[in-house]
Amino acid sequence: MGLSETLAKLRKIEEIPTLPSVAAKVLEVANSENSTATDLNRVISQDAALTTKTLKLVNSAYYGFPRTVTKITEAIVILGFNAVKNLALSVSVCEFFNKADDNFDRRKLWLHSVGVAVTTGLIAKKLNIPGDNEEAFIAGLLHDIGIIIEDQFLHDEFIESLKVAKEKDIPIEHAEKEVLGMDHASIGKKILQSWKLPGNLSKIIGFHHEPQYAYADTKRDTAIIYIADLICKLKKIGFDGDTVIPKLRVEAFKALGLKKEDIKEIAKDVDEELKKAEDFINLIEN
Ligand SMILES: [Fe+2]
Numbered sequence: 001m002g003l004s005e006t007l008a009k010l011r012k013i014e015e016i017p018t019l020p021s022v023a024a025k026v027l028e029v030a031n032s033e034n035s036t037a038t039d040l041n042r043v044i045s046q047d048a049a050l051t052t053k054t055l056k057l058v059n060s061a062y063y064g065f066p067r068t069v070t071k072i073t074e075a076i077v078i079l080g081f082n083a084v085k086n087l088a089l090s091v092s093v094c095e096f097f098n099k100a101d102d103n104f105d106r107r108k109l110w111l112h113s114v115g116v117a118v119t120t121g122l123i124a125k126k127l128n129i130p131g132d133n134e135e136a137f138i139a140g141l142l143h144d145i146g147i148i149i150e151d152q153f154l155h156d157e158f159i160e161s162l163k164v165a166k167e168k169d170i171p172i173e174h175a176e177k178e179v180l181g182m183d184h185a186s187i188g189k190k191i192l193q194s195w196k197l198p199g200n201l202s203k204i205i206g207f208h209h210e211p212q213y214a215y216a217d218t219k220r221d222t223a224i225i226y227i228a229d230l231i232c233k234l235k236k237i238g239f240d241g242d243t244v245i246p247k248l249r250v251e252a253f254k255a256l257g258l259k260k261e262d263i264k265e266i267a268k269d270v271d272e273e274l275k276k277a278e279d280f281i282n283l284i285e286n
Pocket residue numbers: 143144184185208209240
């Protein structure tokens with residue numbers, strides 16, 4: 001399939017309301033400048049399952065609060081508006097990952113995605129990036145969302161891409177370009193734009209395999225996702241379509257001022273961090 005055919009198919013995908021309605025509402029609140037904590041609380045609280053699961057994440061070992069947080073309003077005070085918004089989004093999007101068949105196990109992609117999300121947190125910590133890193137976390141969770149879209153809507157071509165990647169021992173994004181004319185990073189970028197997720201997210205995700213081409217204003221965050229992805233691939237956390245070790249892009253290391261030794265140190269902490277993030281991984285088990 002050539003690029004124009006892929007684009008024609010994608011245009012159709014954009015017409016499909018793929019984002020769950022509750023997630024769309026969370027986004028609406030999040031994207032509006034006038035939204036308050038009360039608005040966010042109202043949207044989340046309207047959905048009992050979303051409330052329960054969001055609170056479970058708030059109380060997970062990942063955040064390590066000494067006492068139990070029982071209300072969304074309380075979570076917003078403690079964790080902040082953005083953090084709770086992103087947790088609610090994580091809960092809403094994880095259902096896309098809850099499917100396994102003989103060709104592809106999306107649950108392994110979820111594990112990979114949670115791995116990348118927590119690794120972005122470790123990188124941010126290493127770099128002493130001030131403020132909240134919630135956007136980097138959700139970018140980690142969503143960075144391979146294009147794969148889900150392919151699996152769902154361009155299924156035959158996706159299966160063919162998986163085969164090509166395996167046979168030629170090349171990264172999935174290269175195989176996709178051969179088969180589909182574009183890769184899951186570009187597809188992810190398009191879908192996030194059509195879901196109206198914050199602009200930076202789609203920019204970051206669009207170049208997660210090509211940090212050298214990242215937008216100037218998202219160079220750092222694209223490099224963080226790229227390196228987090230690299231670490232998770234080295235550590236074989238989950239599966240995102242291939243088992244090839246990605247090429248080391250010096251640009252990404254330079255953009256962050258990280259050395260190879262730093263990467264080793266971060267990689268060492270990932271297992272411990274993933275253990276703490278068990279509740280995130282288990283989101284799709286029930
Ligand atoms: Fe990817």
